[in-house]
Amino acid sequence: MLQFEKILNIIRSLQNKGGCSVTLTYAEAGVSISEGERFVRQIKKSVRSTFRKGVLNEIGGFGAFFDARFQGMKSPVLVSSVDGVGTKLLVARMMNTYDTVGQDLVNHCVNDILVCGARPLFFLDYYATGALSVGIAARVIAGFAQACRENLCSLIGGETAEMPGLYEPDEYDLAGMIVGVAEKHRIIDGRRIRKGDVLIGLPSTGLHTNGFSLARKVLFPKYSPEDHIDELGTTLGESLLAVHRSYLGVVRPLLPRFDIRGLSHVTGGGIVGNTRRILPRGRSLSIRWDAWDRPPVFGLIQGTGRVPEEDMRRTFNLGIGLVMIVPERQAGGVMTWLKRRKEPAVFVGEVT
Numbered sequence: 001m002l003q004f005e006k007i008l009n010i011i012r013s014l015q016n017k018g019g020c021s022v023t024l025t026y027a028e029a030g031v032s033i034s035e036g037e038r039f040v041r042q043i044k045k046s047v048r049s050t051f052r053k054g055v056l057n058e059i060g061g062f063g064a065f066f067d068a069r070f071q072g073m074k075s076p077v078l079v080s081s082v083d084g085v086g087t088k089l090l091v092a093r094m095m096n097t098y099d100t101v102g103q104d105l106v107n108h109c110v111n112d113i114l115v116c117g118a119r120p121l122f123f124l125d126y127y128a129t130g131a132l133s134v135g136i137a138a139r140v141i142a143g144f145a146q147a148c149r150e151n152l153c154s155l156i157g158g159e160t161a162e163m164p165g166l167y168e169p170d171e172y173d174l175a176g177m178i179v180g181v182a183e184k185h186r187i188i189d190g191r192r193i194r195k196g197d198v199l200i201g202l203p204s205t206g207l208h209t210n211g212f213s214l215a216r217k218v219l220f221p222k223y224s225p226e227d228h229i230d231e232l233g234t235t236l237g238e239s240l241l242a243v244h245r246s247y248l249g250v251v252r253p254l255l256p257r258f259d260i261r262g263l264s265h266v267t268g269g270g271i272v273g274n275t276r277r278i279l280p281r282g283r284s285l286s287i288r289w290d291a292w293d294r295p296p297v298f299g300l301i302q303g304t305g306r307v308p309e310e311d312m313r314r315t316f317n318l319g320i321g322l323v324m325i326v327p328e329r330q331a332g333g334v335m336t337w338l339k340r341r342k343e344p345a346v347f348v349g350e351v352t
Contacts, residue, residue: 030162031164040160043145050145050154054066054121054122055067055122055154063157064156074184075183079187085174086210088104089172091216094225094237102144103243104243104244105175109177109178110246111265113182114180114263117187118182119181123176124178126176127158130165130168131162131164140172140174144158188260188262191280197328198327198347199325200348201271201292201346203346208317208321210316214311218307219300219301258334259330263324263325266317271318271348273314275325283352284351285351287349288347291347298316298318301316331347
């Protein structure tokens with residue numbers, strides 16, 4: 001208490017000395033409450049467009065409400081996950097493109113709970129920046145909203161934090177939290193995976209949201225994001241910013257039709273590192289690395305940086321964004337089902 005009184009006396013003396021003033025507003029410190037309020041008003045329509053049955057609140061409250069009655073489910077289990085976009089944000093800033101990273105984050109989180117057998121219910125975002133630019137932030141939120149609508153998921157709430165000193169004025173970071181639901185007896189956790197089960201891979205759209213620190217280190221000393229790369233068929237920046245794919249629409253219809261024993265979302269750690277996470281003890285993987293053609297962007301990264309093959313396999317998805325593990329007797333049926341829906345799946349290996 002005495003220390004606090006000393007501080008007050010110092011402040012008073014500074015205020016009175018020579019008529020000088022130390023008055024400082026929150027806005028002058030770098031945080032604009034009025035801009036934050038304007039931002040909320042601007043995104044309301046976009047956010048509300050994602051609301052589905054079960055959302056009980058309006059935008060702007062202290063908490064978000066979702067009705068936890070799940071008709072037709074005997075033992076519903078909530079499944080949650082949290083993630084970010086990583087240094088892909090730096091490429092987005094270089095390209096002055098902001099809506100795609102919002103889609104990236106939602107789709108990434110959707111995939112993380114999908115591989116557990118869950119469908120998404122609602123998503124919450126965290127947007128942190130050095131100085132709030134309503135125009136940029138609104139484009140990021142628009143990306144969230146678009147992906148939420150596509151995944152039948154509600155953007156139910158979020159937090160916008162303006163933190164000068166921690167971030168530069170034009171810097172921002174994202175995090176996303178998702179909650180979904182699964183029937184307890186239909187949870188997919190890999191326990192039933194057996195020797196001889198087949199790995200079926202679904203194609204990625206590129207790097208998705210992993211490996212960008214290595215990709216930037218390798219590519220940007222030689223290229224700029226605006227450079228058109230013939231082997232990519234587009235600019236380098238557009239190739240790197242290809243939206244992280246959601247596999248919900250492909251995988252969900254498969255689950256009641258086939259015995260899907262395991263699902264792996266291929267992110268940092270690559271095909272082996274992520275798929276190994278769901279294997280029972282005593283099981284291993286045999287990957288057929290030549291079974292598919294890698295998207296050209298991976299060849300560009302490896303060739304430009306002379307990146308060792310082992311590092312490529314541990315860092316990137318290499319063109320396979322999701323792996324399904326199914327009994328060998330059902331593998332043909334799964335492939336036929338996918339082919340009819342024009343999904344270019346490939347056999348990528350087996351469980352050993």
